[in-house]
Amino acid sequence: MKEKLEEIKTKGLERIENIKNITELEQVRKDLTGKKSELSKVLKSMSDLSSDEKKSIGMLTTEIKTSFIEKLKLKEEELIASLSVLEEPIDLTIPGNKVNEGALHPITQMRNDLNDAFLSLGFEVYSEDDISSEKYAFDNLNFAKDHPARQSMDTYWLEGTEDKEGAERLCLRPHLTGGSVRYLQKHGAPARFVYPGGAYRNETTDARHERAFFQYEALIVDKDISFSSGIVLIQTILEKVFGRKINTRMREGFFPFTEPGYEIDMECLVCGGKGCKVCNHNGWIEVMPGGVIHPNVLKSAGLNPDEWTGFYINIGLDRLVMMRYGVDDVRLFHSADLRFLKQFK
Numbered sequence: 001m002k003e004k005l006e007e008i009k010t011k012g013l014e015r016i017e018n019i020k021n022i023t024e025l026e027q028v029r030k031d032l033t034g035k036k037s038e039l040s041k042v043l044k045s046m047s048d049l050s051s052d053e054k055k056s057i058g059m060l061t062t063e064i065k066t067s068f069i070e071k072l073k074l075k076e077e078e079l080i081a082s083l084s085v086l087e088e089p090i091d092l093t094i095p096g097n098k099v100n101e102g103a104l105h106p107i108t109q110m111r112n113d114l115n116d117a118f119l120s121l122g123f124e125v126y127s128e129d130d131i132s133s134e135k136y137a138f139d140n141l142n143f144a145k146d147h148p149a150r151q152s153m154d155t156y157w158l159e160g161t162e163d164k165e166g167a168e169r170l171c172l173r174p175h176l177t178g179g180s181v182r183y184l185q186k187h188g189a190p191a192r193f194v195y196p197g198g199a200y201r202n203e204t205t206d207a208r209h210e211r212a213f214f215q216y217e218a219l220i221v222d223k224d225i226s227f228s229s230g231i232v233l234i235q236t237i238l239e240k241v242f243g244r245k246i247n248t249r250m251r252e253g254f255f256p257f258t259e260p261g262y263e264i265d266m267e268c269l270v271c272g273g274k275g276c277k278v279c280n281h282n283g284w285i286e287v288m289p290g291g292v293i294h295p296n297v298l299k300s301a302g303l304n305p306d307e308w309t310g311f312y313i314n315i316g317l318d319r320l321v322m323m324r325y326g327v328d329d330v331r332l333f334h335s336a337d338l339r340f341l342k343q344f345k
């Protein structure tokens, strides 16, 4: 019987030595030390033996089982160590990798600030698609049939719709104003809302003009709005955005969708009113065209011009950002040059 046990021991240790993975290890553990193992069978077959023999066989069996358990434990540690991908121990004192944090684009920051300013005055923020149509970009807004802005020189018309008219002739929106009529048609009056977004013009780029740019427009429609309350609104918004009083002046302006129209200029903050490249050397910069909504536009929106009135404020987002940071070339904002943009974090 001792020989048999020695054989069990040799074979068992050999099996343990050849184990390749944890699954196999669990199986071998069960086979060698479990209730149905050969060692257990030996113990069960000892009833015929003398008490001395029982004692010595019992001791030997226990000794073999212990050696199996110890060997299995060592093998298990060896297998677990080989699973680790870390070749070297971890040094927790080494500084971590630097995380590159993004930041909002300065134009987005300005748009958010304006949204906050208008929301605090009870306005709603509305948005529309970048693709518009002749109907919404021009017809509804009282643009004459032969208005030069309708020509392809100024507007990007979409291929395949050039021969169509009105709502079927599609373009990239040359301004946001078309969205105001769509909003009024849907929600009616009274209304006060802003509608920021991109606008597109087919023009040569220079320090103050871009082919694609951001606009920010607001419209109030109500009964008996006085012109002076519009001026107060504009000054309030500028003060909220710049955090101080801003000198403004108002000039007559002409836009087909207004009657009367105006231009709001603010004193150039880049040069402090002395004159520079940004303000075309006259100390003022045009930041907000606008005006009283034209009766024909109210009619397109399904509203009675005898009953309702209102006014537009169109804010040049790019220009306000130029003023806020003293940047003298609008093209930098669209350059995607991180050396430039990182300064606004």
Ligand SMILES: [Zn+2]
Pocket (backbone or CB within 6 Å): 268, 269, 270, 271, 272, 273, 274, 275, 276, 277, 278, 279, 280, 281, 283, 284
């Ligand atoms: Zn200037």
